[in-house]
Amino acid sequence: MIDAVIVEAVRSPMTRGKVGGALSNLHPVELLAQTVKGLLARVDIDPGDVDDVIVGCVSQVGEQAGNVGRMAWLAAGLPVHVPATTVERKCGSSQQAAHFAAQGIAAGAYDIAVVAGVESMSRIPMGASTIGMDPYGPSVAARFAPGLIPQGISAELIAARWKISRDQQDSYAVNSHARAAARQAAGGFDHEIVPIVVHDEDGNSVVVSTDETIRPSTSVERLAELKPAFENTSFMKRFPEIQWSVTAGNSSQITDGASAMVVMSAARAQALGLTPRARFHTFAVAADDPILMLTGPIPATHKLLKRAGLSIGDIDHYEINEAFAPVPLAWQAEFDADPARLNPAGGAIALGHPLGGSGARLMTTMLHALEDSGGRFGLQSMCEAGGMANATLIERL
Numbered sequence: 001m002i003d004a005v006i007v008e009a010v011r012s013p014m015t016r017g018k019v020g021g022a023l024s025n026l027h028p029v030e031l032l033a034q035t036v037k038g039l040l041a042r043v044d045i046d047p048g049d050v051d052d053v054i055v056g057c058v059s060q061v062g063e064q065a066g067n068v069g070r071m072a073w074l075a076a077g078l079p080v081h082v083p084a085t086t087v088e089r090k091c092g093s094s095q096q097a098a099h100f101a102a103q104g105i106a107a108g109a110y111d112i113a114v115v116a117g118v119e120s121m122s123r124i125p126m127g128a129s130t131i132g133m134d135p136y137g138p139s140v141a142a143r144f145a146p147g148l149i150p151q152g153i154s155a156e157l158i159a160a161r162w163k164i165s166r167d168q169q170d171s172y173a174v175n176s177h178a179r180a181a182a183r184q185a186a187g188g189f190d191h192e193i194v195p196i197v198v199h200d201e202d203g204n205s206v207v208v209s210t211d212e213t214i215r216p217s218t219s220v221e222r223l224a225e226l227k228p229a230f231e232n233t234s235f236m237k238r239f240p241e242i243q244w245s246v247t248a249g250n251s252s253q254i255t256d257g258a259s260a261m262v263v264m265s266a267a268r269a270q271a272l273g274l275t276p277r278a279r280f281h282t283f284a285v286a287a288d289d290p291i292l293m294l295t296g297p298i299p300a301t302h303k304l305l306k307r308a309g310l311s312i313g314d315i316d317h318y319e320i321n322e323a324f325a326p327v328p329l330a331w332q333a334e335f336d337a338d339p340a341r342l343n344p345a346g347g348a349i350a351l352g353h354p355l356g357g358s359g360a361r362l363m364t365t366m367l368h369a370l371e372d373s374g375g376r377f378g379l380q381s382m383c384e385a386g387g388m389a390n391a392t393l394i395e396r397l
Contacts, residue, residue, distance in 0.1 A: 003266040004102035005276035005397070008043045009364040010035065010194045011259035014211045014352040017121030022208045023256040024122035026198045028057075028064050032072035032118040035258040038194030039114070040078075043262050045272060051110040053084035054101050056093025056117035057356035060086060061129045068118060088356070090384035091321065093117060094259060095359025095392060101263045102280040111268045116260035117357035126254065126355065144291065146238065151385065152230030154293035155251070155324035156242040161292075162330040166245035169325035170223040173250040173349045176322060180346025181216035183369075188345065192368045213253050213352040223249040250325040255352025259360035278367055281377070282308040282393040289387055294327050296389025297381035298334050304379065304391040312337050315393075316375025319366045321358060321382040322347035331381070345369050358382065363392070370396040 055069030069084035094117025101113035195209040228244035284304035
């Protein structure tokens with residue numbers, strides 16, 4: 001099988017996904033276009049040689065409705081003959097985009113692909129595509145009566161099942177911010193970030209080049225003051241085991257952001273004189289109980305490790321998306337994973353979770369961190385709505 005390799009990976013700064021956030025005045029097409037232009041500026045290839053552009057985006061409505069991948073490619077002034085598609089597998093959308101691209105290369109269908117992801121949550125709020133609509137239908141409602149539940153309630157159920165306390169969640173959140181702050185202070189994020197130009201209310205150009213989501217002063221004591229975010233009397237009788245411990249402080253941040261990678265065959269990289277940075281080693285996708293919903297990374301990781309013929313101890317870096325603190329904590333408990341290797345640069349609690357942009361963002365951060373640490377294998381998994389999860393194993397070269 002043909003080796004699919006990553007030759008470059010970048011991301012935008014992660015900014016608050018609400019009015020006043022540093023990227024909130026920027027159309028998502030423009031955000032992704034600048035990110036892709038920044039990516040290609042670092043790679044000595046002819047953009048016209050790209051076979052396909054595969055982009056992850058969750059809320060494909062409004063400004064993100066017009067095949068945002070294709071529009072961003074055109075907005076970047078790139079060759080019109082290069083096609084693009086936008087895919088959606090909930091929070092794992094751009095991780096799935098990476099799978100599709102690498103699998104296309106492995107099959108010989110592509111030589112070069114651009115993988116990307118974007119979400120402007122300040123401009124397209126989460127859930128915008130289902131406002132006033134029933135996305136499930138009567139058969140799903142009947143099968144899972146009295147009904148599927150919000151992700152925050154699923155996070156509470158995971159905390160209850162794995163006996164993860166409020167203090168453990170808050171401590172984990174503080175550690176996420178501390179790790180991200182330390183890496184930021186050391187310049188560890190500098191090379192992976194593409195500066196983004198926005199315009200203020202007076203039309204002046206402003207360059208956004210750093211993450212604005214990291215809170216180095218966060219403490220367990222401060223987080224303990226926050227009220228549970230999802231406490232709801234309508235769920236108390238159905239789920240009496242819930243202790244109501246998930247808060248805004250130990251959950252991922254709503255964020256604007258984009259990410260992008262160049263993926264190609266190892267043979268094409270060699271022919272172009274490019275140095276591959278990592279290869280795609282193993283892929284998996286799995287699903288679990290849609291009520292627990294966020295446990296998908298556990299079966300996906302089991303499936304991935306079995307396919308790879310490796311154990312969890314063979315992996316140098318684990319990137320498990322911090323949708324809510326109970327997600328990585330339950331995963332860690334399931335695999336008895338080394339906490340020092342789990343999201344060592346911080347995760348979505350500190351850096352934010354721009355939905356469709358997160359899969360490629362995590363992979364970008366993981367690749368750069370593996371290079372800095374000298375590690376060989378990186379494992380990434382994302383919980384996804386409906387109980388799904390992607391898992392990817394890359395090998396640093």
